[in-house]
Amino acid sequence: MIDQLNQFEQAALARLSGLAEAAALQAWKSETFGKQSLLSTALGELGKLPKEERPAVGKRTNEIKRALEAAFAEKESAVRAAELERSLRAEALDVTLPGRPLRRGRLHIANQNLRQIYSIWADMGFQIYRSREVETDEYNFGLLNMPPHHPARDMWDTFHTPTPGIILRTHTSPGQIHAMRELYPDPIRVILPGMVYRYEQITVRSEIQFNQIEGLAVGKGIRMTDLKGTLTDFARRMFGQTVRTRFRADHFPFTEPSAEMDVECFVCGGQGCPVCKQTGWLEILGCGMVHPAVLKNGGYDPRVYSGFAFGMGPERMAMLKYKIEDIRYFWGNDLRFLEQF
Ligand code: PHE
Numbered sequence: 001m002i003d004q005l006n007q008f009e010q011a012a013l014a015r016l017s018g019l020a021e022a023a024a025l026q027a028w029k030s031e032t033f034g035k036q037s038l039l040s041t042a043l044g045e046l047g048k049l050p051k052e053e054r055p056a057v058g059k060r061t062n063e064i065k066r067a068l069e070a071a072f073a074e075k076e077s078a079v080r081a082a083e084l085e086r087s088l089r090a091e092a093l094d095v096t097l098p099g100r101p102l103r104r105g106r107l108h109i110a111n112q113n114l115r116q117i118y119s120i121w122a123d124m125g126f127q128i129y130r131s132r133e134v135e136t137d138e139y140n141f142g143l144l145n146m147p148p149h150h151p152a153r154d155m156w157d158t159f160h161t162p163t164p165g166i167i168l169r170t171h172t173s174p175g176q177i178h179a180m181r182e183l184y185p186d187p188i189r190v191i192l193p194g195m196v197y198r199y200e201q202i203t204v205r206s207e208i209q210f211n212q213i214e215g216l217a218v219g220k221g222i223r224m225t226d227l228k229g230t231l232t233d234f235a236r237r238m239f240g241q242t243v244r245t246r247f248r249a250d251h252f253p254f255t256e257p258s259a260e261m262d263v264e265c266f267v268c269g270g271q272g273c274p275v276c277k278q279t280g281w282l283e284i285l286g287c288g289m290v291h292p293a294v295l296k297n298g299g300y301d302p303r304v305y306s307g308f309a310f311g312m313g314p315e316r317m318a319m320l321k322y323k324i325e326d327i328r329y330f331w332g333n334d335l336r337f338l339e340q341f
Helices: 002-018 022-033 038-044 054-090 109-123 151-155 174-183 224-239 292-297 314-322 327-331
Strands: 134-136 166-168 188-197 209-219 245-252 255-264 281-290 306-312
Touching: 002 022, 002 038, 002 054, 022 038, 022 054, 038 054, 109 188, 109 209, 109 224, 109 314, 174 188, 174 209, 174 292, 209 224, 209 281, 209 314, 209 327, 224 245, 224 255, 224 281, 224 306, 245 281, 255 306, 281 292, 281 314, 306 314, 314 327
Parallel strands: none
Antiparallel strands: 134 166, 188 209, 209 306, 245 255, 255 281, 281 306
């Protein structure tokens, strides 16, 4: 019996030394220690042996079992190390390669330009006031002194919705009424930026959507000179301290008197060129003293309060500043254009 056990041990060790894979090791393990193996059956059959042989056989069986277990553990860790080594070599990762550079995004030119304008107005004490893009006919026109069928409504070609009286705002001026109704009776100094929509033929100079920045100041004793001084100061901060400006009389139903402000053409320096259509001047905004009817619609008594308002087109200003020839580039999403800024 002892001989048989010794042979079993030798054979098992010999097979073990030839193995190199985890799966084969597991198979070896169950053959060697499983219920059918000699190690198990020998212990089960101890009772059948002559009494004097039993201790020696029991002892030898346990020795062999421990020896094989130790050999197995050693082999198993060697095989694991070899497999790790192999996979490291096969899936080599060169950590010295430089990483892929992240593509850095940037603000859209329209937003860069808007933020520059916001910061100028912020320096001058104007807060940003947000107002809705979907408006009622009443706010967009009626409360701005343009009752239904007023011919001045034709100045803004309008997108209507299927809901009667609900439109896309054609200008940021309805925000004047929202701001006044919310802020009354406080004095007001706000700008109202945002997208406006016009049902127009899209051309080099006109888009169906563009940003506007409305401005509104309401208080006691505000005069036309405040409007002129404030807007001239803005133009200098925006285009340079030496830029010349001029005001021309104009008409808007919601301001009285009304004006347009021009800045000296910075392409030709006022000499006259194709950009300024030989006039030497570029129009950048409409403005005026808030009409008494509009103040009243906003809740401010026009005998006590006065104010000025203006509306400028930031994309138009950016076109002049960067000599952008076609307004359609702004929303065309062409990276060749956008990456220039
Ligand atoms: N809302 C006018 C426009 O879209 C501009 C404007 C605003 C004029 C405020 C006067 C005062 O053309």
